Amino acid sequence: MHALITGGAGFIGSHLAEALLAQRQRVTAVDNLSTGRHQNIESLAANPQFQFVYETVTNEMVMDRLVSECDVIFHLAAAVGVELIVKDPVKTIETNLEGTEMVLKLGRRYRKKVIIASTSEVYGKSADLPFREEADRVMGPTTKSRWSYAESKAIDEFLGLAYHKQFGLPVVICRFFNTVGPRQTGTYGMVIPRFVACALAGQPLRVYGDGLQTRCFCNVKDTVRAVIALAAEPQAVGEIYNVGSEEEITIGDLARRVVARARSASPIVTVPYDEAYEKGFEDMQRRVPSIEKVKTAIGWQPTISLDQTLDEVMAYFREKGQRL
Numbered sequence: 001m002h003a004l005i006t007g008g009a010g011f012i013g014s015h016l017a018e019a020l021l022a023q024r025q026r027v028t029a030v031d032n033l034s035t036g037r038h039q040n041i042e043s044l045a046a047n048p049q050f051q052f053v054y055e056t057v058t059n060e061m062v063m064d065r066l067v068s069e070c071d072v073i074f075h076l077a078a079a080v081g082v083e084l085i086v087k088d089p090v091k092t093i094e095t096n097l098e099g100t101e102m103v104l105k106l107g108r109r110y111r112k113k114v115i116i117a118s119t120s121e122v123y124g125k126s127a128d129l130p131f132r133e134e135a136d137r138v139m140g141p142t143t144k145s146r147w148s149y150a151e152s153k154a155i156d157e158f159l160g161l162a163y164h165k166q167f168g169l170p171v172v173i174c175r176f177f178n179t180v181g182p183r184q185t186g187t188y189g190m191v192i193p194r195f196v197a198c199a200l201a202g203q204p205l206r207v208y209g210d211g212l213q214t215r216c217f218c219n220v221k222d223t224v225r226a227v228i229a230l231a232a233e234p235q236a237v238g239e240i241y242n243v244g245s246e247e248e249i250t251i252g253d254l255a256r257r258v259v260a261r262a263r264s265a266s267p268i269v270t271v272p273y274d275e276a277y278e279k280g281f282e283d284m285q286r287r288v289p290s291i292e293k294v295k296t297a298i299g300w301q302p303t304i305s306l307d308q309t310l311d312e313v314m315a316y317f318r319e320k321g322q323r324l
Helices: 011-022 038-044 060-069 082-087 089-110 145-167 191-201 220-232 251-261 292-298 306-320
Strands: 002-006 026-031 050-054 072-075 113-119 171-176 205-208 214-216 240-243 248-250 268-271
Touching (some): 038 050, 060 089, 072 220, 082 145, 089 145, 113 145, 113 220, 145 171, 171 220, 191 251, 191 306, 205 251, 220 240, 240 292
Parallel strands (some): 113 171, 205 268
């Protein structure tokens, strides 16, 4: 089996590449390193089954060759992180829509299975918890750039399902909830690496809003295990699956847990959303998945606790001397 991973030098992409190589599969990772990092895949370079291509997924000439040579495409390339989305909404929309359109067009040309990485953001401001794949979505106004990412990923889903329905293209959609672990950077607003870096440096942990908003954090190794299993499951084609943890925690409690596990003296401060992002910024108060569908399909559920995940991230930061 030969897998093509778009965004293969990214946080999730590099872990996926590592897991596939451990299964003795061939892997080609394509990434323009706009948010991915070459250091994420340095350890894979010596593996003869691994190839890295420095390129954008919208380059049709290069992507045509790569898609023609692979058996399955894991499409992870996307603009990610709330801070990037707020600061560069044009890049967010164009990257997500144009990249997915290219992958699906070429997937159809060569009849390749496509696994599309989507996001829990597509549920928007819905209060119908836990979020279920077939539930209605509630979006904020188009005047709030924060929602452009959610809508661009929703269009990715619509387009993927349309290619499946109209052309019979084998497409599987994975809606990732907050995925965390070693190699994730806090540069674009990801909360756990941002908290960990500050706690280890003795700096204040900045909690946006009142800290009562909740999230569920899933270890990247659990996420990758689900993605690989869904790619191999014939009944998953044409379907959408939530992939995430059901262990809910407030961001305020998360900050306190990071400080405690790091044995840090860092203070915790709250920062208004308007100051952290932009005036009138809207957030989701709770984000909790139902994972019944993915459990039924492949028998998957997370196995790694939040405490273990935090310890892994801290160990990585200490080893690499990582800073924000």
